[in-house]
Amino acid sequence: MIPIIELQNISRRYGNIQAVRKADFTLFKSEIHSIVGGNGAGKSTLMKILYGIVAPDSGRILFEGREVDISHPKDAIKNNIGMVPQEILLVETRSIVQNIILGSEPCKQGMIDNEKAVSYIRQIVSEHDINIDLTIPLNRMTVGEKQKVLIIRALYNRSRILILDEPTASLTPKEVEDLFRILRSLKNNGTSIIFISHKIPEVLAISDRITIMSNGSIEGTVNSDKCSYDELMELICGTKLEEIRKDRTLEKIREKPVFEIRNIESRHGLIPLSELSIKVFSGEILGLIGVDGNGQKELEEIISGQVKKFGGQIFLKGESITDNLKAGSLINEIGYIPSEREKNGLISGFSIEENVILGKNNSPAFCNRGLLNLASITEFAESVIMKYDIKPSDPKFNAGLLSGGNQQKIVLGREQSESPEILIACNPTRGIDISTTNFLFRELRGLSERGAGILLMLNDIEDAVKICDRISVLYNGRIIKEFIPEKTDILEIGYYMTGGIDE
Numbered sequence: 001m002i003p004i005i006e007l008q009n010i011s012r013r014y015g016n017i018q019a020v021r022k023a024d025f026t027l028f029k030s031e032i033h034s035i036v037g038g039n040g041a042g043k044s045t046l047m048k049i050l051y052g053i054v055a056p057d058s059g060r061i062l063f064e065g066r067e068v069d070i071s072h073p074k075d076a077i078k079n080n081i082g083m084v085p086q087e088i089l090l091v092e093t094r095s096i097v098q099n100i101i102l103g104s105e106p107c108k109q110g111m112i113d114n115e116k117a118v119s120y121i122r123q124i125v126s127e128h129d130i131n132i133d134l135t136i137p138l139n140r141m142t143v144g145e146k147q148k149v150l151i152i153r154a155l156y157n158r159s160r161i162l163i164l165d166e167p168t169a170s171l172t173p174k175e176v177e178d179l180f181r182i183l184r185s186l187k188n189n190g191t192s193i194i195f196i197s198h199k200i201p202e203v204l205a206i207s208d209r210i211t212i213m214s215n216g217s218i219e220g221t222v223n224s225d226k227c228s229y230d231e232l233m234e235l236i237c238g239t240k241l242e243e244i245r246k247d248r249t250l251e252k253i254r255e256k257p258v259f260e261i262r263n264i265e266s267r268h269g270l271i272p273l274s275e276l277s278i279k280v281f282s283g284e285i286l287g288l289i290g291v292d293g294n295g296q297k298e299l300e301e302i303i304s305g306q307v308k309k310f311g312g313q314i315f316l317k318g319e320s321i322t323d324n325l326k327a328g329s330l331i332n333e334i335g336y337i338p339s340e341r342e343k344n345g346l347i348s349g350f351s352i353e354e355n356v357i358l359g360k361n362n363s364p365a366f367c368n369r370g371l372l373n374l375a376s377i378t379e380f381a382e383s384v385i386m387k388y389d390i391k392p393s394d395p396k397f398n399a400g401l402l403s404g405g406n407q408q409k410i411v412l413g414r415e416q417s418e419s420p421e422i423l424i425a426c427n428p429t430r431g432i433d434i435s436t437t438n439f440l441f442r443e444l445r446g447l448s449e450r451g452a453g454i455l456l457m458l459n460d461i462e463d464a465v466k467i468c469d470r471i472s473v474l475y476n477g478r479i480i481k482e483f484i485p486e487k488t489d490i491l492e493i494g495y496y497m498t499g500g501i502d503e
C-alpha cells in the first residue's frame with residue numbers, strides 16, 4: 001500500500017541546533033497518526049516542513065508515491081494538505097464564512113459568490129456533523145469553536161491530509177470529545193490526520209499509529225492498540241514519571257491569606273470582571289481554572305500591573321499593594337510566570353544568562369555602582385541551568401532558540417530564585433511536554449511546601465486536579481464555583497467551566 005504522504009531523510013538545522021535529523025515518516029489514507037515527544041524533539045519543525053512553512057536542508061516529500069516540492073503553504077494546499085496550528089490564527093474583524101473562504105473566494109461576475117461559499121460550507125458541516133453556528137461573531141467563540149472554523153477551512157480547500165498541532169491544549173473534556181468525534185468522521189470519509197500532542201491518554205484514544213521523536217530523530221512507530229500508557233511514557237521519557245503527591249492537610253495553612261484579590265471590577269478587556277475575589281494561603285496551590293476567553297487574560301493584566309484602572313483591592317500579607325504594582329516588574333515578594341512567556345517572560349534576542357536576571361539586574365548580587373558583575377551573572381545562570389536541566393547548557397546561548405519547555409524553565413528558575421511569598425503562574429504548562437510539566441509541578445509543589453502561596457491559572461482540568469489543593473472556576477469574568485479536587489471529578493469541573501449552574 002502506497003502512503004499518501006512519505007517524508008524521506010528530512011533534516012533541518014537552526015544554527016548549532018539540529019532540529020530534525022534524517023527523519024522518515026509515513027502517513028496512510030484514512031489514518032490518524034500521532035507524533036509525540038518532548039519539547040525540542042522536532043515534531044513541530046517536521047510538520048512545518050510538510051506544510052511549507054520551513055524549508056528542509058535535505059530530504060524529500062512524496063505525495064502518493066510522487067515527489068513534490070512544498071516550499072510554501074500554498075504548495076501544501078495545492079497538494080491537499082491543511083494545517084490547524086496551536087495558535088488560532090483568524091481575522092477577528094471578519095465573519096466565520098469570510099475566514100473560511102479567505103484566499104479561496106468563489107467569484108461570479110467579478111464579485112465574491114457568498115451564496116455558493118455558504119452552500120459548500122453547509123455541505124461540509126452536514127457531512128461531518130460539525131456543530132457550529134456560522135452567524136456568531138468570532139470574539140464570542142470558544143477556542144474549540146474556533147478550531148472547528150479552521151478545520152472547516154481546511155476541508156473547504158479540499159484537504160485530504162490534516163495536520164493538528166496541540167489541538168486539545170485549551171479544550172474542555174466535552175470539547176475534546178466533540179473534536180474526536182469530528183476527527184473520526186473525517187477519517188471514515190477518507191481524510192488522513194497527523195495529530196501532535198503532549199496528552200498521552202488522548203493520543204492513545206484517537207490514534208491508529210504513534211511515532212515517537214527525540215532530539216530531532218524518529219525513535220520508532222507503534223500501533224496504539226498494542227501500547228499501554230506506561231509503555232508509551234517510557235518510550236517518550238526513557239523512564240517512568242514520579243507521581244505528584246498531595247498528602248498534606250490544609251487546615252494548618254488556612255490562617256491569614258498571603259495574597260488576596262478583593263472585589264475586582266474591570267472593563268478594560270473583552271471580558272468584564274465582576275466582584276472577583278480570591279484568597280491564596282501560605283503553603284497552598286490555588287487553581288483558577290477556566291476556558292480561554294473568560295477573564296483570565298484580563299485578571300493577569302491587572303495582577304501583573306499592566307492595567308492600572310480597575311475597581312477593588314489587591315493585598316499581600318494583609319497590606320494593600322494595589323498602587324504598587326508596576327508593569328513588567330512586580331515587587332520582590334511576588335513571582336510571576338506570564339501566560340505569554342515569549343512576549344512577557346523573555347527577551348528572545350537575549351542569552352540565557354541575560355534572561356535569568358531580567359528585573360533583577362540592579363540587585364547587589366549582580367550590580368555594583370551601576371556596573372554589571374558579569375562573573376556573578378554567569379555563575380548564577382550556570383546554577384539555574386544545572387538545577388533545571390536547561391538544554392543547551394551554554395549561558396551565552398540565545399534563549400529565543402530554545403524549546404518552549406526550556407524557556408519555561410528559565411522563567412521558573414528566575415522567579416523562584418528569591419523565594420517569593422506568592423507565585424502567580426499563568427498557564428505555565430502551555431506547549432510543554434509531559435516530562436517538563438511533571439518537573440514544573442514538582443518545583444511548584446516544593447515551593448508551596450516551603451511556605452509560598454501559589455495562584456495557578458490553568459485551562460487544563462487534569463493538570464489542575466493533579467497539582468492544586470483548591471480549584472476556583474472562572475466563567476464570564478466571575479468565580480462561579482470552588483472545588484476540592486479529591487471530592488470531585490473532571491466532568492463536574494468541566495460542566496461549570498462551560499457555564500453550568502447549580503439547580
